[in-house]
Amino acid sequence: MTISEKVAYLKGLAEGLNLDTEKSKEGKLISVMIGIMEELAMSVEDLEENALNLGEEIDVLSDDLADVEEVVFDEDDDDMEDYDDDWFEVECPTCGADIVVDDEALADGEVECPGCGTRYAMELSDDDEEEAGETPED
Numbered sequence: 001m002t003i004s005e006k007v008a009y010l011k012g013l014a015e016g017l018n019l020d021t022e023k024s025k026e027g028k029l030i031s032v033m034i035g036i037m038e039e040l041a042m043s044v045e046d047l048e049e050n051a052l053n054l055g056e057e058i059d060v061l062s063d064d065l066a067d068v069e070e071v072v073f074d075e076d077d078d079d080m081e082d083y084d085d086d087w088f089e090v091e092c093p094t095c096g097a098d099i100v101v102d103d104e105a106l107a108d109g110e111v112e113c114p115g116c117g118t119r120y121a122m123e124l125s126d127d128d129e130e131e132a133g134e135t136p137e138d
């Protein structure tokens, strides 16, 4: 039973008592109380319906936000992986040995050939890597 149905049941019980709502103070009191209960029941049911609608709208917003997060943060993750996990090798122009260029070399701004010890400066074009090179004590 909903609150409205319970109040309607109560109202039926009161009417069954044949209360004198004009001359009896008690009868009038009960009549007014039931009237207030009817209004309360309608207000509560309106609020419950609004709360349900708000909950559904929040679910929709939450799903939309999850889609946005997926796009925004996944792209960031991909960018980070390019620098954190990837590395490549270049051939030393002096001795022909393979020089590993990883994120540490990018942060240092130079690499040293393991074969002949020649140091090569790295050209950094990405803003993030430049910042990493400028603040090694971070």
Ligand SMILES: [Zn+2]
Binding pocket: 092, 093, 094, 095, 096, 097, 113, 114, 115, 116, 117, 118
């Ligand atoms: Zn070399």
